[in-house]
Amino acid sequence: MLTKNSLLSVIFLLVLRALSAQPTNQPVPAAWCGTHEYSAWLHWYHDHKNELSTLRDLDTAWLYVPVTIHIVGDDNGSGLYPEGETFRILCEMNEQYAPARIRFYFMPGEPFVYHFKSSWYEHNWDGGYEMITTTKIEDRLNCYIVKDPAGNCGYSWIDAIVMGRGCSGPGNSTWAHEAGHHFSLPHPFFGWEGNAWDFAQPAPPSVGGVPVEKMDSSNCFIAGDRFCDTRPDYLSYRWTCTPDKESTVLQKDPNGVAFRSDATLYMGYALDACTGRFTNEQIEAMRANLYTEHLSYLQASSPEPNLQDDFGISYVSPIDSATEQYNNVWLQWAPVPNAEFYLVEVSNSPFFSVVFFSKLVSGTTAVNATKGIPNNRTLYWRVRAFSSWDLCTPTTAQAPAIFRTRNLSSTNELERLAEITLAPNPVNSGAPMVLSINSSESLDLLLTVSDASGRLCHQNRTFIYPGDNRLEIPTYQLEAGFYFVSLQTTQGTLVKRLVITQ
Ligand SMILES: [Zn+2]
Numbered sequence: 001m002l003t004k005n006s007l008l009s010v011i012f013l014l015v016l017r018a019l020s021a022q023p024t025n026q027p028v029p030a031a032w033c034g035t036h037e038y039s040a041w042l043h044w045y046h047d048h049k050n051e052l053s054t055l056r057d058l059d060t061a062w063l064y065v066p067v068t069i070h071i072v073g074d075d076n077g078s079g080l081y082p083e084g085e086t087f088r089i090l091c092e093m094n095e096q097y098a099p100a101r102i103r104f105y106f107m108p109g110e111p112f113v114y115h116f117k118s119s120w121y122e123h124n125w126d127g128g129y130e131m132i133t134t135t136k137i138e139d140r141l142n143c144y145i146v147k148d149p150a151g152n153c154g155y156s157w158i159d160a161i162v163m164g165r166g167c168s169g170p171g172n173s174t175w176a177h178e179a180g181h182h183f184s185l186p187h188p189f190f191g192w193e194g195n196a197w198d199f200a201q202p203a204p205p206s207v208g209g210v211p212v213e214k215m216d217s218s219n220c221f222i223a224g225d226r227f228c229d230t231r232p233d234y235l236s237y238r239w240t241c242t243p244d245k246e247s248t249v250l251q252k253d254p255n256g257v258a259f260r261s262d263a264t265l266y267m268g269y270a271l272d273a274c275t276g277r278f279t280n281e282q283i284e285a286m287r288a289n290l291y292t293e294h295l296s297y298l299q300a301s302s303p304e305p306n307l308q309d310d311f312g313i314s315y316v317s318p319i320d321s322a323t324e325q326y327n328n329v330w331l332q333w334a335p336v337p338n339a340e341f342y343l344v345e346v347s348n349s350p351f352f353s354v355v356f357f358s359k360l361v362s363g364t365t366a367v368n369a370t371k372g373i374p375n376n377r378t379l380y381w382r383v384r385a386f387s388s389w390d391l392c393t394p395t396t397a398q399a400p401a402i403f404r405t406r407n408l409s410s411t412n413e414l415e416r417l418a419e420i421t422l423a424p425n426p427v428n429s430g431a432p433m434v435l436s437i438n439s440s441e442s443l444d445l446l447l448t449v450s451d452a453s454g455r456l457c458h459q460n461r462t463f464i465y466p467g468d469n470r471l472e473i474p475t476y477q478l479e480a481g482f483y484f485v486s487l488q489t490t491q492g493t494l495v496k497r498l499v500i501t502q
Pocket of ligand 1: 033034035177181187
């Protein structure tokens with residue numbers, strides 16, 4: 001029980017902790033993006049914009065940004081984001097940044113770094129600070145993928161971006177948004193972060209110490225994000241858009257002029273599907289940022305050789321429905337010119353909707369799959385090739401190859417023909433227990449359950465069809481203890497041990 005004194009000291013410790021949890025320039029947690037800062041560099045840029053204008057007008061060069069992705073798991077090594085997905089992420093980023101003539105590529109030799117630490121995998125700001133400051137690598141964009149980035153979808157902080165795995169799916173705009181912050185862009189609603197307002201009322205002249213942008217463009221150079229081609233926007237929460245890509249919420253500027261927010265901006269808070277662009281001024285600022293604050297990123301002046309547009313995968317083994325030992329499948333293919341990475345996947349469907357095995361390899365054209373592949377199935381496998389610069393899956397689908405699995409090492413003929421599982425085991429007395437049999441042939445099965453002393457408890461004869469079969473075994477008459485489940489067929493007999501608990 002807490003005494004008054006100990007309660008006071010606990011409160012004191014909590015206050016101390018809260019204070020120490022605030023490194024300088026710390027963003028305030030928000031539901032979506034955790035970045036609430038205005039970049040000091042961007043203030044400098046606005047003040048020196050005219051001096052940079054000559055460079056800007058002539059500048060049509062592509063800028064190439066090297067990326068290292070830090071994949072963070074928990075202390076046990078679980079929860080790692082699949083590397084194969086990061087190609088899709090950077091491929092989408094390259095589409096989103098193409099109008100800015102900015103292209104991302106994997107840092108040669110250092111595409112991925114792995115960290116296993118639960119306090120980084122699901123972190124508060126302290127954990128995020130420690131993670132970035134102890135592991136960030138110079139002269140490239142450092143992207144971290146964790147489960148929980150301090151309660152946000154993502155944030156940009158201490159010259160790195162940190163993304164939640166749940167916000168990194170296909171079609172997301174979170175990566176483009178956080179990279180935009182990294183290259184100095186603020187939210188178009190800068191100043192409104194964490195501030196609520198009754199939008200039926202005209203907005204105040206300033207919010208959060210920042211002048212509120214007006215519709216007549218009279219203060220756009222100093223108000224909000226300080227860009228004049230981003231309209232006023234006061235919405236600092238996630239919002240959905242109208243078919244016209246505007247906010248449903250009507251707002252009023254300090255002069256009482258009504259407007260709706262522009263939903264197309266990656267830097268705003270409209271839902272991912274509404275967004276699709278950076279403005280010209282935002283693009284100029286990001287490019288100027290790369291030429292100055294992030295000049296060390298500009299190491300490549302042209303892309304490395306790409307993969308050929310029409311490259312095909314030539315499967316070496318297994319092919320033609322060959323039969324393989326299910327827990328030891330050697331998958332091999334022919335090298336693709338200029339490929340640095342291969343993503344190997346095994347599925348039970350040619351569309352790969354369920355993937356049993358997925359592995360990204362580099363420097364080899366073979367994989368030994370020993371885990372995750374089911375026995376006694378017809379399976380599809382495919383290989384996708386990438387390079388540090390070629391991050392997109394070819395638009396023409398690659399035909400998969402086919403193989404079958406068996407337990408070839410089994411001395412029992414029945415086990416070779418069928419994959420048999422009994423679950424749950426142990427089972428509570430009275431709860432249903434299911435015998436699953438995936439068989440390659442039809443079988444006449446005699447099923448018997450007997451107790452530890454050999455007494456017969458249950459017996460029935462049933463027909464097993466090729467494919468998946470499901471038999472429920474009643475347990476309500478069975479007391480707690482050990483039992484034997486025997487499966488007798490003309491192809492052989494198999495006995496499984498069963499434990500029943502109270
Ligand atoms: Zn943001």
